[in-house]
Amino acid sequence: MKDNSSHHAAEELLRKVALLEAENEALQRQVQALRQEQSQQAAVKSSAAPLHPLEKVARLTNSEIARYGRQLILPDFGIHAQLDLRNSSVLVVGAGGLGASCILYLGGAGVGRLGIVDHDTVDTSNLHRQVIHNEARQGMSKAHSAALSVRLLNPHCNTVVHDLVLDSSNAQPIIDSYDIVVDATDNVATRYLLNDACVLGGKPLVSGSALRLDGQLTIYNYRGGPCYRCLFPTPPPAETVTNCSDGGVLGVVPGIVGCLQALEAIKIATKMNTQDPPTMTLFSANSTTMFRTIKLRKRKAECIMCGDAPTITRLIDYVKFCGSSATDKTPDLFLIPLQERLTCEGYKKILETHTPHLLLDVREKVQFDICSLPSSLNIPLKDLELPESIEQVKKRLNAKDEPVYIVCRRGNDSQPAVRILQEQGITTGDIKDIVGGLNLWTDKIDPSFPKY
Amino acid sequence: MPHFTVLYFASAKDAAKAESEKLDWSSGIDAAALTRLLVQLHPELDQVLKTSMFAVNMEYMDQDQSWTVQPGDEVAVIPPVSGG
Numbered sequence: 354m355k356d357n358s359s360h361h362a363a364e365e366l367l368r369k370v371a372l373l374e375a376e377n378e379a380l381q382r383q384v385q386a387l388r389q390e391q392s393q394q395a396a397v398k399s400s401a402a403p404l405h406p407l408e409k410v411a412r413l414t415n416s417e418i419a420r421y422g423r424q425l426i427l428p429d430f431g432i433h434a435q436l437d438l439r440n441s442s443v444l445v446v447g448a449g450g451l452g453a454s455c456i457l458y459l460g461g462a463g464v465g466r467l468g469i470v471d472h473d474t475v476d477t478s479n480l481h482r483q484v485i486h487n488e489a490r491q492g493m494s495k496a497h498s499a500a501l502s503v504r505l506l507n508p509h510c511n512t513v514v515h516d517l518v519l520d521s522s523n524a525q526p527i528i529d530s531y532d533i534v535v536d537a538t539d540n541v542a543t544r545y546l547l548n549d550a551c552v553l554g555g556k557p558l559v560s561g562s563a564l565r566l567d568g569q570l571t572i573y574n575y576r577g578g579p580c581y582r583c584l585f586p587t588p589p590p591a592e593t594v595t596n597c598s599d600g601g602v603l604g605v606v607p608g609i610v611g612c613l614q615a616l617e618a619i620k621i622a623t624k625m626n627t628q629d630p631p632t633m634t635l636f637s638a639n640s641t642t643m644f645r646t647i648k649l650r651k652r653k654a655e656c657i658m659c660g661d662a663p664t665i666t667r668l669i670d671y672v673k674f675c676g677s678s679a680t681d682k683t684p685d686l687f688l689i690p691l692q693e694r695l696t697c698e699g700y701k702k703i704l705e706t707h708t709p710h711l712l713l714d715v716r717e718k719v720q721f722d723i724c725s726l727p728s729s730l731n732i733p734l735k736d737l738e739l740p741e742s743i744e745q746v747k748k749r750l751n752a753k754d755e756p757v758y759i760v761c762r763r764g765n766d767s768q769p770a771v772r773i774l775q776e777q778g779i780t781t782g783d784i785k786d787i788v789g790g791l792n793l794w795t796d797k798i799d800p801s802f803p804k805y
Numbered sequence: 806m807p808h809f810t811v812l813y814f815a816s817a818k819d820a821a822k823a824e825s826e827k828l829d830w831s832s833g834i835d836a837a838a839l840t841r842l843l844v845q846l847h848p849e850l851d852q853v854l855k856t857s858m859f860a861v862n863m864e865y866m867d868q869d870q871s872w873t874v875q876p877g878d879e880v881a882v883i884p885p886v887s888g889g
Contacts (some may be wrong), residue, residue: 494881541889564888567815584865591857594815597888607889633865635814635883640824642884647860647881650867681888 365746369727404513404530407466409440411644417509421463434623441622442466444531446519446547448499449473450745451537451561451614453485458615459535460503460510464622467503470515471495473666473680478805482604504671518679519543521668524550536560537611539596539681541588542671546679548573548581549668552659554694556622561614562731563607564600567714569634570613571649575621580653580659599683606638685789688768693784695758697797703758711749716768720762724791724803734766737773748778756782764790806830807876811843817857817882820849834874836866843882850882857884 380499413421413435424430443458443464448471460467473495475486483495490498499510515527528550530533536547536558544560551558557575562568574580613634631649657664672678695703703710712729714721721731730749732742746757757780761767767786774784787794795804807830813821830852834842836859844851859866860881866872874880 447889449889539887539888541885541887544885544887562886562889564815564886567818567886569815569883569886584858585856587856589885589887593816593852593856594887600888602888610889633883635881637814637824645863645881647883648864650865676826794869 366560370756401620404466404468407440407442407511410436412436413439417463420507420509424462427462427627430623434625437623438463438619439465441533442468442531443533443535443618443622444468444470444515444528445535445537446470447537448483448485448495448544449479449539450482450535450563450602450604451611452495452499452535453483454608454611455537455561455615455618456503456611457485457506458500458612459618460507460512462615462619464510465509466511466513466531467500468513468515468527469496469499469503470517470527471499472516472518478594478598482602482607484604484608488603489552514594519546520672520679521546522671525554525668528556533621534558535614535618536562537614540679541591541594542675542679544581545588545675546668546671547656549665549671552580552663553667559612559614559617559621559650561607563610563636564595564597564602566603566606568606568610568623568638570610570617570634570636572617572621572631574652574659575631576627577651579649580656583653583656584633584649586657588675588677591675594677596681596683600679602782603638606636607636611744612637681741683763683765684767685763689771689786691788693785694768694788695793696788700758700760700787700794701798708756709751710758711746713746713757713770713774715759715761717765720805723805726791726794726802734761735772737770743777743779746774750780752782753780754782755780757784759784759786760794761786763792764788766768809834809874809876809878809880812881814881814883815886816884817850819855821847821882830874830876830878831852831874835872836868836870839874839880853884854882857882859883882886 389595418425421435425432426436441464443459445452448469449455451728452543456467456469475493475495475498477492480486486495486498487500493517495516496516502516503512505512515525524546534547534551536544538544547558551574558573561570562583619716633647633649635645635647637643652659654661712726714725714729714731715734715737717733718731732745736742757774759767759770764787767790771784771786792804795802808826809830810825810828812825820825840854843854860883862879865872
């Protein structure tokens with residue numbers, strides 16, 4: 354009896370020891386991973402093309418087999434597809450909202466070499482969707498941060514950092530060094546650049562895009578299908594293109610499209626989709642039909658890029674062609690001479706001296722609801738020309754010569770608003786807008802005013 | 806009266822302020838006539854349509870190819886999305 358209970362106690366102790374040992378081991382691994390993160394952060398250098406060709410292997414190592422076991426036992430995937438993946442290289446251009454999920458899944462799945470292009474740095478406003486980065490990496494290069502996350506996830510994946518702005522001078526040799534290219538960019542100019550470079554280099558282009566609640570996915574230049582120019586020969590005018598910073602984007606939307614891009618890249622690398630006709634997948638997050646698949650045609654014989662008699666035979670100036678820069682940053686507009694505008698400091702003085710005036714905020718209501726300056730009147734720019742809007746402004750003026758000051762988020766939309774009110778002859782007083790808008794107001798005057 | 810349906814995606818959805826709408830069908834609506842009709846209904850679509858593609862019943866249609874809308878067709882207006 355006594356023997357039995359002491360035996361139990363011993364077993365219990367052994368069990369506890371085993372638990373502690375496992376815990377200790379896990380902690381050791383964490384420490385090691387953190388050390389590795391630190392040392393790799395210092396060691397990682399940007400790579401210039403051409404790269405050494407990826408060394409192909411004929412079999413997987415035991416540690417690779419242990420890691421990829423769940424997909425190795427898939428009848429439609431198996432060891433052959435895993436080897437194909439291990440022996441292929443994928444270039445993901447853009448480590449933002451689309452790249453975040455795409456890069457992680459490609460790295461985790463076992464792509465042999467994963468190149469990452471991005472020249473931006475991590476900012477807090479990225480993290481709701483760019484979940485490959487984190488709080489501690491603010492200010493760090495996105496390409497480095499993304500590569501680091503892949504290395505921490507799967508040390509077997511050979512990551513290559515291209516911390517640069519891709520343009521016609523450097524794109525071709527980089528693209529030529531990879532088997533598959535993923536377009537996870539955020540601007541029109543780079544989309545045309547990637548398309549043309551992939552046609553010239555004969556590479557399939559897995560293109561994804563996302564904005565607000567919508568996304569698109571297409572494989573271009575693949576197995577006789579169309580290129581981007583076949584479908585969209587003319588770039589949209591710069592002023593009609595909305596970026597995520599101005600249009601907004603629900604974080605998970607690019608995440609979903611990025612996952613689909615990773616899937617398509619894997620299917621190309623493992624030859625899973627050789628029978629599939631070219632399609633475009635449309636994703637609408639808040640529609641009852643979330644996914645729609647449009648059947649596409651073959652490439653266009655008359656396409657100036659991939660057609661029978663192409664007129665573009667080398668990369669061109671894409672910033673010029675698209676009339677917009679190769680970033681998704683909103684440029685500052687200067688439609689009105691600076692001396693005819695009001696600075697933040699100038700408006701601060703008007704507030705301090707209690708000078709009678711009307712402050713008109715021309716942002717969309719959804720933005721006005723986030724934050725606004727006291728006693729400002731909100732009429733979105735797109736509604737300002739409506740007769741009832743003009744009436745509303747007139748009603749709020751206490752005197753015919755009261756000045757009207759116009760504010761918006763960045764000091765861009767406020768400029769056309771000045772012109773509209775001037776044309777309407779709304780007051781005999783000043784009609785001026787505040788340079789730099791509410792963003793600059795936070796930076797220069799009131800750091801406690803929210804910035805988004 | 807026969808109808809056809811127009812589906813609007815991305816910026817076309819914003820310009821038309823609708824996800825889809827049913828329109829009266831008449832014979833001979835080709836790409837150019839369809840563009841005119843849609844701009845007439847929603848002037849804000851003017852810019853969007855210049856760079857959009859059409860798909861009829863989930864199949865891509867060339868702008869310069871000869872096709873006309875048939876009764877019951879579902880026409881999708883698909884502008885490029887460039888964000889990411």
